[in-house]
Amino acid sequence: MRPLTSLTKTSAFSTSSSSYAPINVKNITVFGSGLMGAGIVQVAAQNAFNVTMVDLNTEALKKGQDIINSSLKRVAKKQFPDDAEKQKEYIDKTLAQIKTSTDSEAASKDADLIIEAIVENLKTKQQLFAMLDKVAPEHTLFCSNTSSLPIADIAKATKRSDRFGGLHFFNPVPQMKLVEVIRTESTSQDSFDSLVDVCNRMKKTPVSCKDTPGFIVNRLLVPYMMESLRIVERGEATPQDVDIAMKLGAGFPMGPFELADFVGLDTMKFIVDGWRKDGKIDANLVAPVKLLDDLVAQGHLGRKSGKGFYPYQGVGGKQ
Numbered sequence: 001m002r003p004l005t006s007l008t009k010t011s012a013f014s015t016s017s018s019s020y021a022p023i024n025v026k027n028i029t030v031f032g033s034g035l036m037g038a039g040i041v042q043v044a045a046q047n048a049f050n051v052t053m054v055d056l057n058t059e060a061l062k063k064g065q066d067i068i069n070s071s072l073k074r075v076a077k078k079q080f081p082d083d084a085e086k087q088k089e090y091i092d093k094t095l096a097q098i099k100t101s102t103d104s105e106a107a108s109k110d111a112d113l114i115i116e117a118i119v120e121n122l123k124t125k126q127q128l129f130a131m132l133d134k135v136a137p138e139h140t141l142f143c144s145n146t147s148s149l150p151i152a153d154i155a156k157a158t159k160r161s162d163r164f165g166g167l168h169f170f171n172p173v174p175q176m177k178l179v180e181v182i183r184t185e186s187t188s189q190d191s192f193d194s195l196v197d198v199c200n201r202m203k204k205t206p207v208s209c210k211d212t213p214g215f216i217v218n219r220l221l222v223p224y225m226m227e228s229l230r231i232v233e234r235g236e237a238t239p240q241d242v243d244i245a246m247k248l249g250a251g252f253p254m255g256p257f258e259l260a261d262f263v264g265l266d267t268m269k270f271i272v273d274g275w276r277k278d279g280k281i282d283a284n285l286v287a288p289v290k291l292l293d294d295l296v297a298q299g300h301l302g303r304k305s306g307k308g309f310y311p312y313q314g315v316g317g318k319q
């Protein structure tokens with residue numbers, strides 16, 4: 001097992017103690033087999049966890065399996081170039097770690113850790129966790145991959161807020177190294193340590209953050225992307241010039257408009273609308289931008305719809 005990072009020593013804002021010892025997580029159940037859920041399942045399986053992927057129906061599970069199959073092929077090719085046999089061995093071994101299910105209760109009964117990556121809706125997440133709280137073992141850790149909802153609000157639906165935290169993975173999960181590990185006022189140190197340990201064993205780099213809007217990355221990125229939109233809306237520069245400027249002048253790998261198209265313009269709008277309602281961050285940072293609202297209303301959502309600030313070759317295609 002890889003050692004815990006120095007994060008485990010950061011007890012500055014751990015306000016609760018727990019009678020539950022840190023857990024050596026072996027079995028992980030992931031709810032949601034979409035873009036994020038499938039990625040989390042794949043990375044967990046690649047790193048020898050026993051994983052169960054759960055979704056509402058077999059069609060949704062099939063989409064998740066397709067995402068995993070094509071991503072695993074790329075990983076295997078990269079890991080064992082020119083050795084088809086080893087590639088196949090690696091793929092088969094990884095897939096053998098994964099079970100799928102549409103039965104939430106059965107899928108949770110052996111879980112040490114449940115990671116939720118379902119639709120970004122507070123009520124739906126709360127309903128899922130309220131049910132899981134009744135059927136999952138006492139020791140099972142719960143966490144959400146939410147991008148914009150307070151973890152404490154989701155945890156309220158359960159009686160295990162000391163064993164509840166956030167694991168915020170980034171898209172695409174197999175490539176992105178970072179995981180933000182979110183601890184609420186109630187998350188115990190032991191639970192936090194166990195979540196950090198899981199990230200390390202998935203060969204990710206965990207950082208710790210309190211339960212604040214956008215955590216670290218989105219709290220900085222979203223206002224920056226909104227300000228980029230305002231520059232364009234005021235007619236000061238084109239999206240292309242802003243993107244070139246940030247790549248060549250600030251060393252960013254993608255410009256803000258390329259990034260917005262990648263993330264999804266509807267997702268961006270959903271996040272800023274939510275933060276505005278929530279009132280926890282400066283309203284000027286998330287003031288509406290007509291350009292964004294209009295594109296979303298027209299169904300131009302970025303890469304996933306084939307058009308956003310840039311055109312793409314088909315849905316999800318290249319620019």
Ligand SMILES: NC(=O)c1ccc[n+]([C@@H]2O[C@H](COP(=O)([O-])OP(=O)(O)OC[C@H]3O[C@@H](n4cnc5c(N)ncnc54)[C@H](O)[C@@H]3O)[C@@H](O)[C@H]2O)c1
Pocket residue numbers: 031032033034035036037054055056060116117118119120121124128145146147148168169170171263
């Ligand atoms: N897409 C991103 O870039 C990104 C990045 C970080 C975090 N997130 C967060 O991850 C979560 C999932 O996002 P996504 O992009 O993978 O969504 P997605 O729409 O691709 O997938 C969501 C999946 O959840 C399933 N689902 C809905 N209700 C369910 C239930 N009760 N039980 C089991 N499955 C259920 C849906 O059928 C769907 O397959 C969201 O909370 C989102 O905020 C997304």
